[in-house]
Amino acid sequence: MALEKKLHPSYQHNYYLFRRKVLKLFGGAFHVYDENGHLLFYSKQKAFQLREDFRVYSDESMRQELLTIKTPQILDIGATYHVHDSTTGEPIGAIRRKALKSILKDEWIFLSNDGREIGILTEKSFARAILSRFIKLIPQYYVITSVGKREFAEIKRLFNPFVLKYRMKLLTNEPQIDRRLLISAGILLAGIERRQE
Numbered sequence: 001m002a003l004e005k006k007l008h009p010s011y012q013h014n015y016y017l018f019r020r021k022v023l024k025l026f027g028g029a030f031h032v033y034d035e036n037g038h039l040l041f042y043s044k045q046k047a048f049q050l051r052e053d054f055r056v057y058s059d060e061s062m063r064q065e066l067l068t069i070k071t072p073q074i075l076d077i078g079a080t081y082h083v084h085d086s087t088t089g090e091p092i093g094a095i096r097r098k099a100l101k102s103i104l105k106d107e108w109i110f111l112s113n114d115g116r117e118i119g120i121l122t123e124k125s126f127a128r129a130i131l132s133r134f135i136k137l138i139p140q141y142y143v144i145t146s147v148g149k150r151e152f153a154e155i156k157r158l159f160n161p162f163v164l165k166y167r168m169k170l171l172t173n174e175p176q177i178d179r180r181l182l183i184s185a186g187i188l189l190a191g192i193e194r195r196q197e
Contacts, residue, residue: 008058008066008087010040011179013170018186020164030190032183041066043187052079054187055086067092069184080111083184092180093118095188106142108185110177119146119177121155121185144185146176153182155189164190 013034021029028045042060046053051074056067065086071079080096091113098107110119121144139157146152152175158165168186175182 007179010058010066011183013040014173015170016040016168016183016186018166018168018190020190022163028191030187032186041183041187045191052081052191054081054184054191056183056187067180067184069095069187081184081188083181085180092178092184095121095181095185097188097192106140106189108188110144110181110185117147119144121189124154142189144175144177144182150176152176155186166190 010032015035017033017035019031019033021031030043030045031039032041032043034040039059041056041058042062043054043056044062046055052069052071054067054069055062055065056069058064058066068084068086069081070084071081073079078097080094082094083092084090085092093113094111096109096111098109105123106121107123108121109117110121112118121142124141124143139159141157142155143151144153144155152172153168153170155166155168158167166186166189168182170182
């Protein structure tokens with residue numbers, strides 16, 4: 001709980017809406033809102049980079065950088081994304097995409113700073129995952145679980161033919177994974193989905 005008190009207030013919500021910015025020609029940009037439509041984060045994906053690089057800010061002015069999400073690998077669909085707190089410089093952990101599994105059913109692993117697996121983000125239903133790849137009217141639905149298989153968050157893609165949106169709901173006030181990693185996961189989903197479309 002001591003860590004939670006030090007975090008930026010935007011991390012303290014249990015509902016987040018991730019929305020991709022439309023009509024952006026290079027790189028990617030994403031807004032993150034609370035359930036009342038207030039902007040909590042603004043994220044920008046650097047264009048023309050061999051290594052993925054996302055920056056997360058407190059708003060569109062980009063004066064206060066909160067997080068960096070970067071991978072040392074070059075354009076690898078199974079890359080590991082390292083998350084750092086820009087305000088303290090501390091490493092928070094990492095998120096690794098399981099490349100082969102994600103072809104049919106998206107799966108991401110949350111890692112601690114020492115490389116231990118601390119959770120998993122995966123599409124809830126294999127059948128739904130397959131159908132969503134062929135029928136765009138069927139939105140993707142993910143769950144985040146601890147290593148003990150306890151579900152504590154869910155992410156659902158909202159159907160919109162023009163704008164990519166994901167809704168994240170935390171099912172507990174004390175998630176088993178650092179909230180900064182959870183926000184990073186939502187941004188990565190929006191960024192990677194953007195590249196696949």
